[in-house]
Amino acid sequence: MIKFLFKGLMRDRSRSLFPILTVVIGVMLTVFIYNWINGAQFNFIDSNARFNTGHVKIMSRAYAREADQVPNDLALIGVQSLVDKLQEEYPDMIWTPRIRFGGLLDIPDAEGETREQGPVMGMAVDLLSAGSNEPGIFKLEEALVRGRVPQRAAEILISEDFARRLKVQPGDTATLISVTMQGSMAVANFTVAGTIRFGVEAMDRGAMIADIADIRAALDMEDAAGEILGFFGDFMYRDPQASQITTRFNAAHGDDPDEFVPVMDTLLHQAGMTDLMAMLKMFSGLVLVVFIAVMSLVLWNAGLMGSLRRYGEIGVRLALGETKTHIYRSLIWESLMIGVLGSLIGTAVGLAESYYLQAHGLNIGFMMKNASLFISNVLRAKVSPVSYVIGFIPGLAATFLGSSVSGTGIYRRQTSRLMKELES
Amino acid sequence: MENSYLIETRDLVKTYPMGEHTIVALDKVNLKFEKAEFTGLVGPSGSGKTTLLNIIGSLDSPTSGSAVVMGRKVEGLSHKQASALRNHHIGFIFQTFNLLPVYTVFENVEFPLLLLDYSAAERRKMTMVALDWVGLADRTRSKPAQLSGGQSQRVAIARAVVKKPALILADEPTANLDAENSHHILQTMERLNRDLGTTFVFATHDEKVIDYLRRKITLFDGAVAKDERMEPQRPGGEKR
Numbered sequence: 283m284i285k286f287l288f289k290g291l292m293r294d295r296s297r298s299l300f301p302i303l304t305v306v307i308g309v310m311l312t313v314f315i316y317n318w319i320n321g322a323q324f325n326f327i328d329s330n331a332r333f334n335t336g337h338v339k340i341m342s343r344a345y346a347r348e349a350d351q352v353p354n355d356l357a358l359i360g361v362q363s364l365v366d367k368l369q370e371e372y373p374d375m376i377w378t379p380r381i382r383f384g385g386l387l388d389i390p391d392a393e394g395e396t397r398e399q400g401p402v403m404g405m406a407v408d409l410l411s412a413g414s415n416e417p418g419i420f421k422l423e424e425a426l427v428r429g430r431v432p433q434r435a436a437e438i439l440i441s442e443d444f445a446r447r448l449k450v451q452p453g454d455t456a457t458l459i460s461v462t463m464q465g466s467m468a469v470a471n472f473t474v475a476g477t478i479r480f481g482v483e484a485m486d487r488g489a490m491i492a493d494i495a496d497i498r499a500a501l502d503m504e505d506a507a508g509e510i511l512g513f514f515g516d517f518m519y520r521d522p523q524a525s526q527i528t529t530r531f532n533a534a535h536g537d538d539p540d541e542f543v544p545v546m547d548t549l550l551h552q553a554g555m556t557d558l559m560a561m562l563k564m565f566s567g568l569v570l571v572v573f574i575a576v577m578s579l580v581l582w583n584a585g586l587m588g589s590l591r592r593y594g595e596i597g598v599r600l601a602l603g604e605t606k607t608h609i610y611r612s613l614i615w616e617s618l619m620i621g622v623l624g625s626l627i628g629t630a631v632g633l634a635e636s637y638y639l640q641a642h643g644l645n646i647g648f649m650m651k652n653a654s655l656f657i658s659n660v661l662r663a664k665v666s667p668v669s670y671v672i673g674f675i676p677g678l679a680a681t682f683l684g685s686s687v688s689g690t691g692i693y694r695r696q697t698s699r700l701m702k703e704l705e706s
Numbered sequence: 707m708e709n710s711y712l713i714e715t716r717d718l719v720k721t722y723p724m725g726e727h728t729i730v731a732l733d734k735v736n737l738k739f740e741k742a743e744f745t746g747l748v749g750p751s752g753s754g755k756t757t758l759l760n761i762i763g764s765l766d767s768p769t770s771g772s773a774v775v776m777g778r779k780v781e782g783l784s785h786k787q788a789s790a791l792r793n794h795h796i797g798f799i800f801q802t803f804n805l806l807p808v809y810t811v812f813e814n815v816e817f818p819l820l821l822l823d824y825s826a827a828e829r830r831k832m833t834m835v836a837l838d839w840v841g842l843a844d845r846t847r848s849k850p851a852q853l854s855g856g857q858s859q860r861v862a863i864a865r866a867v868v869k870k871p872a873l874i875l876a877d878e879p880t881a882n883l884d885a886e887n888s889h890h891i892l893q894t895m896e897r898l899n900r901d902l903g904t905t906f907v908f909a910t911h912d913e914k915v916i917d918y919l920r921r922k923i924t925l926f927d928g929a930v931a932k933d934e935r936m937e938p939q940r941p942g943g944e945k946r
């Protein structure tokens with residue numbers, strides 16, 4: 283019987299083509315949008331982790347409270363022993379200290395007088411020690427536009443746009459004017475080794491990346507660091523695990539009232555990430571619900587018109603001794619076949635598009651001009667195992683709902699009424 | 707008692723509400739049909755022929771009175787029981803053929819057997835036998851749209867007889883056919899009636915059909931006006 287229904291369905295284009303197309307489009311969009319949101323979320327988490335929050339981050343309690351003002355006078359001290367201890371306790375994680383700093387970058391002319399000057403957002407990380415993970419975390423080689431990655435002390439990278447604004451070439455000298463940990467003025471000379479563009483608006487406006495040893499010397503921060511970032515070895519953020527580590531770490535210092543005690547926080551807890559993620563989740567859930575609703579309506583309508591046209595056929599089948607329940611079930615079977623077929627095709631198309639956009643991405647830099655979010659300008663879709671099944675939810679739910687509702691028309695009509703349709 | 711007749715109606719009444727009035731489609735019809743009859747219901751348009759066939763065929767139920775078909779009271783059957791009665795014992799033939807357009811000739815004839823849980827091999831055999839009866843064994847793969855009216859009606863007959871029902875109800879089976887095809891169809895049905903003992907009840911105003919009948923029941927305004935035994939007039943129509 284199923285085979286019989288399937289044959290009929292495939293031969294009657296009007297009964298299969300339009301509904302399948304509807305399902306294909308709906309499922310395709312669902313898969314696509316899901317992957318898109320997934321990609322945006324991944325991108326957002328990934329960029330944030332690399333440039334800003336780590337998967338977990340340790341700051342002093344006082345520093346954490348005013349973290350956006352980069353209060354280096356409140357930075358952690360005794361960093362080396364802390365990192366060693368962390369490495370021992372969590373050997374699967376990567377721990378790396380960073381110093382953020384603000385200041386002016388001054389470009390001198392041949393006489394040593396100021397030629398150009400601009401405010402700079404600096405980040406000091408371990409660039410030079412052997413086996414450092416930071417060049418990989420920042421993907422410096424990929425981000426490099428001109429020049430090269432720093433290879434010796436006193437070499438820095440600055441963002442390409444910033445370099446253009448200041449008319450700086452690789453090899454030029456730049457002077458950083460900033461404040462030491464104790465609050466006095468700091469001046470240090472660097473050589474611009476290269477320029478970079480991360481494709482993350484917040485990082486590309488006026489950033490400078492320096493080796494942490496140079497900055498420690500310049501800002502008088504020996505064995506100090508504003509923050510210590512922790513990363514999972516595979517660079518995939520796992521919130522439960524991060525929370526667990528954080529709880530464990532903080533338990534050791536929980537009762538200590540000292541302002542300079544190190545406290546750990548997860549990626550999601552920093553900078554309102556939780557809310558953003560919840561919003562993204564809600565948004566993707568909403569998209570799914572809307573698609574199910576709209577598609578159900580469309581298919582219900584198609585089903586309704588379909589069975590209106592088919593009342594003749596249904597009359598014959600009743601006369602041949604088929605029960606209404608049997609016919610109703612067969613309508614649902616048919617719609618499920620349409621649902622499965624449409625979902626398969628829709629998922630395939632949606633995945634193909636998603637894979638394409640996973641590889642090539644879509645530039646949304648123009649939208650991010652003034653954004654301070656750490657999100658890559660090139661949005662990429664991200665295909666996950668869920669992408670393969672997510673489309674079947676609206677695909678099957680909508681066809682099932684649509685046909686179960688429209689199919690009840692059979693019950694509402696008297697057998698003799700259905701027979702009357704035959705006589706026209 | 708009632709089992710001795712294939713069909714028996716007692717004071718069968720069917721009315722339709724029509725605004726303030728009621729339309730009386732059947733007015734106290736009392737009829738008995740025996741096995742292997744070849745009977746026609748005639749009468750002017752609106753006299754209740756289709757209504758009577760539909761009630762006998764358990765597609766409709768009477769307003770009052772009773773119709774007993776093969777020992778079952780039609781008015782007391784649930785939807786499911788009525789389906790089972792039609793499924794096992796009754797074949798329908800319609801004026802407009804009503805083949806399922808997306809299915810082949812073979813699949814159309816096979817359809818009633820699908821509902822009866824025959825094995826694929828049995829279905830195949832029975833379908834071919836039925837198509838043989840109507841002379842269309844060579845058109846199994848055709849679609850209804852590729853058939854002439856006469857051929858379509860023969861497929862419909864094959865579909866009605868494939869499960870060898872005791873009773874076949876035919877509502878104006880020749881109304882859409884030319885003379886030659888009508889005769890062909892009628893001869894086929896007559897042969898089935900003779901060979902298988904299938905009871906045929908027609909609704910018709912076609913003179914050609916009337917020539918083949920052995921019993922003619924005339925309805926007028928929903929009541930039985932005349933009930934005559936007759937000798938088939940057609941040379942091809944043989945007596946039993």
Ligand SMILES: Nc1ncnc2c1ncn2[C@@H]1O[C@H](COP(=O)(O)OP(=O)(O)OP(=O)(O)O)[C@@H](O)[C@H]1O
Pocket residue numbers: 702722729730731749750751752753754755756757758909
């Ligand atoms: N569903 C219905 N609602 C209202 N009236 C109906 C309905 N079905 C039949 N009737 C009425 O019942 C009467 C008998 O109709 P029926 O179809 O049985 O006539 P008939 O003898 O088959 O006519 P014809 O030769 O034109 O097919 C007619 O007056 C018809 O209008």
Ligand SMILES: [Mg+2]
Pocket residue numbers: 755756757877909
């Ligand atoms: Mg009629």
